[in-house]
Amino acid sequence: MSQTADHWTRAVQARLSARLLRDDPRPIAVALSGGGDSIALLRLAADWAGEAGRPLLALTVDHGLNPDSPRWTAFAREQAEAIGADWRGLDWTGDKPTTGLPAAARRARHRLIADAARQAGARVILFGHTADDLTEASVMRAGGSTVGDPREWSPSPAWPEGRGLMLLRPMLSTRRADIRDWLEGQGASWLDDPANTDPRFARARARTTLQGSASVSSSPTARPTAPLSVRDGGVIVLSRDTPRSALAAGLVCAGGGDRLPRGDRLGALAGRLTSGADFTAVLAGARLDANADLVLLMREPGELARSGAAPVALQPGVETVWDGRFALTVTEPGWSVAHASGRLSALSDADRASLQPLPPAARAAMPVLIRDGSGDTRLAGEGTEIAGLVEQRLALALDTTPHEGALDLSTHGAQPCNDLFSGAELTGSDERSEGSRRE
Known part of the structure; x- marks a missing residue:
């Protein structure tokens, strides 16, 4: 191994050690496209996980945008299984947009990966972004794009699928060329997605602009903290x-x-x-x-109110995320959840009193339960679990949980509600039970 490769691979391992728990039964998830960056990350993560006593789960999304995508998916599976990782393939099905395809594919990829990671009990997903991705994002923004900088440690952008999940990008200070050199020295193979050189896409145009450049960003812009x-x-x-x-x-x-x-x-x-x-x-x-x-x-x-959203039916024993802000689980059938706007007068005096400390607008946006067919309207009561998602989501977004172990200090993606919901079973929710480009 060259001195350059030894330096950056050690740095990646150090970042994994700084952010992740050791000797934990929950898997570490890896977003595996089959491109060079993700293949390198898979290999480095497998080395770290083997030494740290952690299972590894590779997740591959087939966007269905290229006739070769089944072959790419099969290749990713072979690579994952060859190093002893579990693997799962995920399909982006349904109609695809005619405009904004890269952004839509990126959102779908994050949703699918987050959902699969949570189902497997993972709390951290590794992504193979590099220093080149930071520079490309800068060029794209200069051209009018709204793409942001990838951060080393950030919450999943998928919501609510990614609630409680963090993304870790341990290769953000590494050049793509150095990664390719290392892979070649390892005798490894990888895929090259033709979309990476298709001038229809902003990232491909940015890459062409930067071709041959010796200077790249080495770290994303620091995020200022705030006392929210x-x-x-x-x-x-x-x-x-x-x-x-x-x-x-x-x-x-x-x-x-x-x-x-x-x-x-x-x-x-x-x-x-x-x-x-x-x-x-x-x-x-x-x-x-x-x-x-x-x-x-x-x-x-x-x-x-203007959305005209109908009350959402709640299935017994199944957690339902309502309005992206609350997670509810009921034990009995026959209940739906809706916003309190226009329904406050139907609540009991005790329920209205419990909401009184809130600003009027916040009261109207609270969830209420409606008994099907009876008109019975109430706040969450006995037999209902309700958890607020705002506090934990904000904490993750503001970098107040700097490593995986800090996630243990709160519930997984939700915070128990307080006495607003008098008589409720105030428990938290424990979830342990740019497109298709390939780098």
């Missing part, structure tokens, strides 16, 4: 000088969605905050109320 806190009902408290990245995370978490706000709208909102003005604004499904004393983020009930 979560109150009852998923209401977030923040300061007027909250950094934009933290403000964006707060908006998405409070709104329960999975799409970050557009940069221009986020910038305008941040500017209004720093101006000191009192105002109310709605962005990314969240409502921001700012006055001289306090700035609060919460779900915007008007958007819930």
Whole structure:
């Protein structure tokens, strides 16, 4: 092994050791496309997992976008099984969009991988992004793309499939060329996706622009921390000088969605905050109320009402994520969950009193249970488990859980609710039970 290869492979192993638990029965998941970067990551992760006493699970997504994709999937399976990892193939089925295909494929890939990882009991998924990916993302943004920088340690962008899951990218400081040299020295083979050189796609154009460049970014931009806190009902408290990245995370978490706000709208909102003005604004499904004393983020009930969403039926013993903000499980059939807007008057005096401390908008956006056919409307009660997802999701987004072991300090993807739901079985939820490019 050359000195260069010895340096970066040791660095990758060190990052795995710093972020992951040893001697834990839960698997470490690896996103395996069959491209060079993912093959290198698979091999390095297998070495680390074997020494650390951890099982390894490789997950491969067939996007169905190329006639050769079944062959690529079979190759990925062979590579995973050859180093002793478990393997699972995942298919992106259904209609494909005619525009925005790379972004849609990327979202589908994250959803499928997150869902499979959670089902297997994993809490960390390894991705093979490199220093070149950081530089390509910068070039893409200069050309008008909204793609962000991949971070070494970040929550899964899939929601709610990725709740409680972290992504680890241990090769972000490594050049792709160095990885290929190492693979060749190992006698390893990999796949090259033709989409990587297709000028129809922004990443391929960025790669062409950078071809032959000797300089790449070695690390993503640091994310500033912010003193955000979560109150009852998923209401977030923040300061007027909250950094934009933290403000964006707060908006998405409070709104329960999975799409970050557009940069221009986020910038305008941040500017209004720093101006000191009192105002109310709605962005990314969240409502921001700012006055001289306090700035609060919460779900915007008007958007819930305007969506016309029907009550969601709850199946006994099956956890249902509602509005991206709460996870509910009932023990009896015949219940549905809906938003409280327009239904508050149907609640008991005791239920309304328990909601009274919340801001009016937050009250209207809370979940209520409806007994099918009877009109019985109530907050979660006996025989119901309800967990709030906002607090844990925000904590992961703001880098307050720096390694896998820190995830043990809270429930897996959810926080137990408090006395808002009087009489409820307030337990947490324990889940232990760019497209198709190949690097």
